[in-house]
Every structure is written in structure tokens, then in C-alpha cells.
Amino acid sequence: MADSTLPIQGALDITPPAARKHSILEIAHSWITTVDHKKLGILYTVFGIFWLLVGGAEAIAIRIQLAMPNNHFLSPQTYNQFFTMHGTTMVFLVGMTIIFGFANYLVPLMIGARDMAFPRLNAFSFWVTAFGGTLLYYSFLGGSGLYGVGSAPDVGWFAYAPLTARAFSPGHATDYWAISLIVSGIGTVGTAINIVATTVSMRCKGMTLMRMPLFVWLFFVVSALTLITITPLTAAQIMLTIDRYLGGHFFDTQAGGSAVAWMHFFWIFGHPEVYVLILPAFAIANEIIPVFSRKAIFGYPAMAAASVGIAFVSLGVWAHHMFTVGMTSVSNAFFTLSTMLVGIPTGIKIFNWLATMWGGKIRFATPMLFLTAFLFQFLIAGLTGIMLSVSPWDWQLHNSYFVIAHFHYVLVGALVFAIFGGLYYWFPKATGKMLSEKIGKWHFWLFIIGFHLTFDTMHVPGILGMPRSIYTYEPDRGWGPWNLVVSIGGIIQGIATLVFAYNMIVSLRKGEEAGPDPWDAWTLEWTTSSPPPDYNFAIDPVVGSRRPLWDLKHPEDPDWKYEA
Helix, strand or coil, X not given: CCCCCHHHHHHHCCCCCCCCCCCHHHHHHHHHCCCCHHHHHHHHHHHHHHHHHHHXXXXXXXXXXXXXXXXXXXXXXXXXXXXXXXXXXXXXXXXXXXXXHHHHHHHHHHCCCCCCCCHHXXXXXXXXXXXXXXXXXXXXXXXXXXXXXXXXXXXXXXXCCCCXXXXXXXXXXXXXXXXXXXHHHHHHHHHHHHHHHHHHHCCCECCCHHHCCHHXXXXXXXXXXXXXHHHHHHHHHHHHHHHHHCCCCCCCHHHCCCHHHHHHHHHHHHHHHHHHHHHHHHHHHHHHHHHHHCCCCCCHHHHHHHHHHHHHHHCCCHHHHXXXXXXXXXXXXXXXXXXXXCHHHHHHHHHHXXXXXXXXXXXXXXXXXXXXHHHHHHHHHHHHHHHHHCHHHHHHHCCEHHHHHHHHHHHHHHHHHHHHHHHHHHHHHHHCECCCHHHHHHHHHHHHHHHHHHHHHHHHHHHCCCECCCCCCCHHHCCHHHHHHHHHHHXXXXXXXXXXXXXXXXXXXXXXXXXXXXXXXXXXXXXXXXXXXXXXXXXXXXXXXXXXXXXXXXXXXXXXXXXX
């Protein structure tokens, strides 16, 4: 067995060279031209948080419109535009961007590498992604050919045919939507290729696949899944553009095309995309829960296998979004069963997280608070997902606010809570400063109150028959009081997010010094200074177990004695 302590001990002695003061232009130049994975990870994350604020503001405008019957806060067209931009922004510019920010920053550090496998491709991928997002919002100015305003896409984030045909969507707004997603998709594919190549080829000595942090395992799986699923979406966007400008008829039913074909293409991407977003939340949970429970993760091999299993099964569930389209009963039965099958590996993960916490010395610092809420909320999201996987039940609730509540329970209740927990956990590593625990707890409690007011309550108007995507409703439907509570909850979440932004700004300027390892953690990123130097490690690490920093701190009882 290799001595796992000495090389990492050298890394702990890293002292970054004394920095001289730089001008603003020098600083801007260094960030714009950087190929350092850490700076690019921070750029991804800041970019995603910016769009989170934009997409959140759109959501609050939507909720003000729906807070009472016959409201006219927004015009119908503006409502449809905000609805489309909110969904597109949150899925493609917030979720995808922030999770790849985490991967960019942490994967090389966790596997003991000095950078990603292709640093220039990494920089190219970020700027292409940023350009795609900018192009989407440029549609507000250019959607009517530079002469009109308020011409953002209004076709929903799923853009069903034939609504996207030129007859129903004149102007260029829909083109901006399609082309911006093609462009940002190129950046996403570049990042996914880089993560796979980095994980396969740049692990430090001693880090076998079965010693990799589960965080890295999850992002390896997510990147492979992204490469498979982004292709049909890009193909569909190209076909849509051909339909709109070159006389194609892929989705034109009057010329022999098929609107259902768009649905297949979109959901072959769209449902695995949910797992592309949720598996990184699992990755964050795999790191935070053990550290704050003071126990090694329970069932490491099962957790890694379950991650691969979820990705594999997720590729065969897309048509459960299409039970009401008119598929055959055999197809409905297949997609019902395949969707339920996802519950098995997911249940393994929930069981193992609870087993990790069981008997542990749990510290409820802010990262752990967010991850504890994540566990509870993801369980509820999974149960409502099982309900919707049953085709007769789905027939009753399809296109209702019950589906919206389930979807947001997954992506906000699980992903956003995990992202917040991850930001509190790794912010000290990236900046050298601790986020304020006091403000963090205000952020947590405000956000969790707002979340449950919004999305618990939203199930009720859905069961009462309120359709999704409607502009307003009549007062005699009985949906008004429920929608008022939902809207109040949404505004509270918005306030909580501003509290978080305030915490980041204040802590960055006046926060407590973090030191290299403020959480007493165990993975390799905590062996370097905070923030890490450009070269990450002064000495290439050599590891002998899944918790190399534990081995360093506890030479009398290292993990490598017990791991197979």
C-alpha cells in the first residue's frame, strides 16, 4: 500500500506567491483570456447566478399576474414571453450553467489534476455558452428585426409544433430561441467532452475509479448523458430552422410532417435533461452529507452503480410526457414501467444518505441545512413523479398546475437547494472567505418557507383543474385563494435569493478568513490553499483511499487499511 500521507502533506504547505496590485484593465483581461479551470468555473457560476436573478424576476412577474382572477398586470403576449423566457432561462442558462461551473472548478481539484484536459476548449465552451444566453435575450431587441421591442419568444420552453411555424410565430423571436440553444448547446457539448476526458486521463496516482469522489463519478455520468441527449435537441432545432426558412416540412402537418415528431425529439432530450440537472444535486449531497455527519458515505459501490443505473434508465422514459398524445396501450405501459424503474436506483441513494446520517454527529451548518431540506423535498418530488408515471392518473392531471408543482419540486426543491448548499460549502475554497452563517440561516429559512408556500400549495389548484400556461382565470373557479398563497411564497423566495446575493457581496469584502480546510473535510481540494494557486498542487498528490485527507489527519486509523 502506498504511503498516502507525505505527498498530500506537501500540498498543504502551499503558500501562494505574494500578489501585487493590478489595474482594473489587467484584472478584466486576465478573466476574459483565462484558460484556468477555476476562473472558468467561477465565471460559469456567476453567469448562472445572474440569470437566476433574471429568471426569478420573470417568475415573480408571472406570479403577480396569476395572484388574483382577471388580473391585467401583464398583457397576454408579455405573459407568454415571460413564461417562455423563464423556463428557457432556468433550464438552459441557470441549471446547466451552474452545475458545469461546479464541475469546472472542482473535478480537477478532486482528482489531483492541475487543469482540465483541454483548457482552451474549456474557455471556448464557456464563451460560446455565454454568447448563446446573450443571443436569447437579444431577442427582446431584435425579435422584430431591430425595429420592435417586446418581441421575445412566446412559444413556451418546449416550443411545440405547429406553434413555432412561421404562420403562428412571425418575426424572428422563435429563430433567436432556436439558434441561441444551438449555440449554447455547442458550449455544453465542449464542456461535457472535457469533463469525460479529464476524468478518464488525468486522475492522480493511486486514484482508481473506485477511489474517485462520488462527486466526480456523478459528473462523469452527467457528461456522458449530456453528450447523448443534446444531439436530438440540436437536430430538432436545425430541422425547425429549415422548416422556417428553407421550405422544409419536418413538423408541418399540412405538408406531410409530424408535430408529434417534435415532441419525441424534444422529450428524448427533455426528460433525461431532468437527470442531467438532478444528478449534480446528488453529487453535492454525496460530499456535504458525510462531512457534516462525520461519517464516510454509506455504500459507496452501490451509490456509484445507482448513478449509472439512473442515467441508463432515464434514456427510456421520455414518452411519459406524451401519455395524452394517443400512443398505443403497449407504449403507455412500457413508459409507465420504465419510469417507475427509475425509483429503484433513486431509492438506493436516499437510503444510503439516510444511513450515512444515522448515528452520525450531525452539524447543522448552513450547507447541511440546505442538504437536509433537499433530502425531504426530493422524496416528495419522487412520490409525485411516481403518481404522474401512471398513465390513467396522468390523463387527469396532464397540463395542470399539479405537473408544474411536481416539476418545480424536483428542480427547485432538490437542485436549487443542493446548489445553495454547495455554494455555502465551496465558497470558502474559491474565495478564501466564509459566507456569513447568520445571514445564511436567514436565507435558508426564508427560502424554505417561500418554497413550501409556493409549491406545496400549487398542487391544489392543479388537482382542482387549473391548466398550466393560462394568462388569467375567472373568479368562480375557486383557484384564486390558492394562487394568492402561491404568489406570496414566490415573492418570499425572491427576497431570500436577494439575501443570498447580499451575503455573497458582504462576505467577499468582510467575511471571516476561511483557511485551507474550514469544514474539516476529506477530499483533495481541501489540501490546497483557499483560493488554490494557479497550479492547484505543489506536489502531485498520491492517494491510497477515498478519503485522502482523513488518512493525513488520522495516520493511526487510515481508510486504506479497510477499503477493498
